[in-house]
Amino acid sequence: MIVCAAHNIISPLGNTSAENYAAVKSGKSALRKYDGLWRLPESFVASLLDRNAFTDERHTIDEQIVIASISKALEQTEIDVRSSKVLFIISTTKGNVFLLDKREKGFTQERVRLGVMAREVTKHFGNHNEPIVVSNACISGVCAQIEAMRYLESGEFDFVIVCGVDVQSAFIVSGFQSFKALSPDECKPFDANRCGLNLGDAAATIIYTKKDKANDNEWVACRGAIRNDANHISGPSRVGEGSFRALRIALSDLDPEKIAFINAHGTATLYNDEMESIAIERAGLADVPVNSLKGYYGHTMGAAGVLETIISMQAVDDHNILGTRGFDTLGVTHHLDVSNQNRSTEKRAFIKLLSGFGGCNAALLMAKGGLK
Amino acid sequence: MKHNVIITPDKVIVDGNELKHNEKGSALLTELYRNHIGDYPKFFKMDTLSKLGFITSELLLNIEGDRDFEPREDRAVILFNRNASLQADTHYQSTIQDPKHFFPSPAAFVYTLPNIVTGEIAIRNKYFGETSFIVIDDYDEQIIMKNLINAFQDPVTTSIIGGWVDCSDEEHFEAKIFLMEK
Numbered sequence: 001m002i003v004c005a006a007h008n009i010i011s012p013l014g015n016t017s018a019e020n021y022a023a024v025k026s027g028k029s030a031l032r033k034y035d036g037l038w039r040l041p042e043s044f045v046a047s048l049l050d051r052n053a054f055t056d057e058r059h060t061i062d063e064q065i066v067i068a069s070i071s072k073a074l075e076q077t078e079i080d081v082r083s084s085k086v087l088f089i090i091s092t093t094k095g096n097v098f099l100l101d102k103r104e105k106g107f108t109q110e111r112v113r114l115g116v117m118a119r120e121v122t123k124h125f126g127n128h129n130e131p132i133v134v135s136n137a138c139i140s141g142v143c144a145q146i147e148a149m150r151y152l153e154s155g156e157f158d159f160v161i162v163c164g165v166d167v168q169s170a171f172i173v174s175g176f177q178s179f180k181a182l183s184p185d186e187c188k189p190f191d192a193n194r195c196g197l198n199l200g201d202a203a204a205t206i207i208y209t210k211k212d213k214a215n216d217n218e219w220v221a222c223r224g225a226i227r228n229d230a231n232h233i234s235g236p237s238r239v240g241e242g243s244f245r246a247l248r249i250a251l252s253d254l255d256p257e258k259i260a261f262i263n264a265h266g267t268a269t270l271y272n273d274e275m276e277s278i279a280i281e282r283a284g285l286a287d288v289p290v291n292s293l294k295g296y297y298g299h300t301m302g303a304a305g306v307l308e309t310i311i312s313m314q315a316v317d318d319h320n321i322l323g324t325r326g327f328d329t330l331g332v333t334h335h336l337d338v339s340n341q342n343r344s345t346e347k348r349a350f351i352k353l354l355s356g357f358g359g360c361n362a363a364l365l366m367a368k369g370g371l372k
Numbered sequence: 373m374k375h376n377v378i379i380t381p382d383k384v385i386v387d388g389n390e391l392k393h394n395e396k397g398s399a400l401l402t403e404l405y406r407n408h409i410g411d412y413p414k415f416f417k418m419d420t421l422s423k424l425g426f427i428t429s430e431l432l433l434n435i436e437g438d439r440d441f442e443p444r445e446d447r448a449v450i451l452f453n454r455n456a457s458l459q460a461d462t463h464y465q466s467t468i469q470d471p472k473h474f475f476p477s478p479a480a481f482v483y484t485l486p487n488i489v490t491g492e493i494a495i496r497n498k499y500f501g502e503t504s505f506i507v508i509d510d511y512d513e514q515i516i517m518k519n520l521i522n523a524f525q526d527p528v529t530t531s532i533i534g535g536w537v538d539c540s541d542e543e544h545f546e547a548k549i550f551l552m553e554k
Contacts, residue, residue: 178477
């Protein structure tokens with residue numbers, strides 16, 4: 001079994017997983033309106049880290065929060081991080097892309113390569129294995145966890161450190177603005193009045209290991225799948241094809257009754273949320289509660305799959321189905337059980353669902369104590 | 373490994389045999405499109421990475437045999453490179469660098485993700501299977517092969533279009549793609 005050994009989240013809502021969960025549970029969000037930031041002509045709403053808090057001149061902010069997040073996760077374990085049996089997998093969409101801006105000084109251009117950024121991280125920890133960078137748009141964080149599961153199953157490594165990260169910049173914000181994908185206000189996942197997403201900064205780490213048997217309190221990554229819509233590079237399938245197929249494998253023969261909730265992508269764009277409602281219904285999961293964490297963090301891109309898995313594990317630990325901040329009235333054509341209030345649950349499993357540009361979709365089934 | 377195709381700015385090798393051509397660099401990709409594909413005008417909208425991955429996969433699938441374009445879920449597309457989407461990133465950055473000439477466009481931004489090429493191949497061939505993109509800083513056949521063998525742990529995947537597709541700019545690229553069966 002692939003078991004979660006430790007985790008951490010660094011975000012505007014806190015520097016530990018516990019701080020983050022407590023903030024989300026109490027309904028806090030770091031979404032703020034920014035006007036004129038990074039010389040962008042249009043204002044935007046985002047969840048951003050305080051750039052002035054990062055003072056290490058040898059590392060970019062992305063690298064600093066990755067190193068901080070992995071360090072805090074490692075503190076919870078006895079792992080010898082320098083061992084050849086430890087693999088680092090970084091999940092990111094844009095890494096140090098801000099370095100392409102000609103006004104940026106202080107780092108060489110090669111640092112924009114994701115592999116160079118990842119090597120900076122493994123160098124910091126004294127690990128000599130070549131780090132793997134998963135760059136699969138918005139589904140990267142779940143893909144990285146599926147990669148980790150496979151590397152552990154193959155027996156090549158004893159521990160895999162998965163860290164998802166993205167830090168927002170003019171590059172990313174202007175791109176989403178050009179797509180008209182950003183909401184001018186705080187996002188409203190699955191809501192009738194939703195009009196786009198917000199972006200967010202974060203790094204989140206999960207350390208996975210393989211065990212013969214998980215104890216009742218240990219989190220098990222049971223199975224996951226990545227599937228393509230084979231439809232369009234920048235719009236989701238109208239029939240939720242890829243998400244449906246990924247969900248079908250994550251669910252497999254498990255009774256939907258065992259699932260506490262589906263933590264959806266729920267970006268609050270018109271097309272994404274609609275597509276997810278179709279895919280969830282097609283997978284026979286319409287009666288399972290659904291939530292989205294984008295109203296607390298915005299879309300943290302490469303970090304999202306890892307961060308949202310960690311928050312969801314803690315929610316199940318706390319017998320809680322987190323409310324979907326920003327949601328009021330259901331605005332998708334297929335039935336979904338969404339609420340803006342926290343609700344209680346005694347169930348011990350959840351599905352993390354994501355979709356992204358390139359037509360990619362991913363689903364991951366997590367179960368506390370494993371599937372009985 | 374069943375078949376393989378290698379494309380560099382001045383060479384095209386299909387299953388070990390050099391394919392004749394006149395052009396080099398970006399013009400080579402267009403020449404290959406016109407001589408061997410021709411029926412997929414979306415090609416002209418693609419960034420260099422997607423053009424390269426698309427052309428290489430087309431040559432690969434042409435040697436596999438009849439193209440029936442029947443939807444399938446059992447074939448994955450898993451590609452690797454060094455520079456992610458650097459050519460598209462550099463191009464997009466040039467559209468936002470100067471506040472006086474600020475014209476970001478969705479058509480340019482969408483290609484600033486390396487996995488778009490895997491989506492282009494999936495769309496062309498109606499592959500509902502796994503698509504994935506992985507960045508490593510040096511070409512390493514052992515890392516790539518181990519990763520692809522791991523991908524067969526998926527319960528549906530029986531076949532993979534895998535390998536290396538890298539470009540640093542429009543004229544500098546390298547693709548080594550192969551077909552792998554379980």
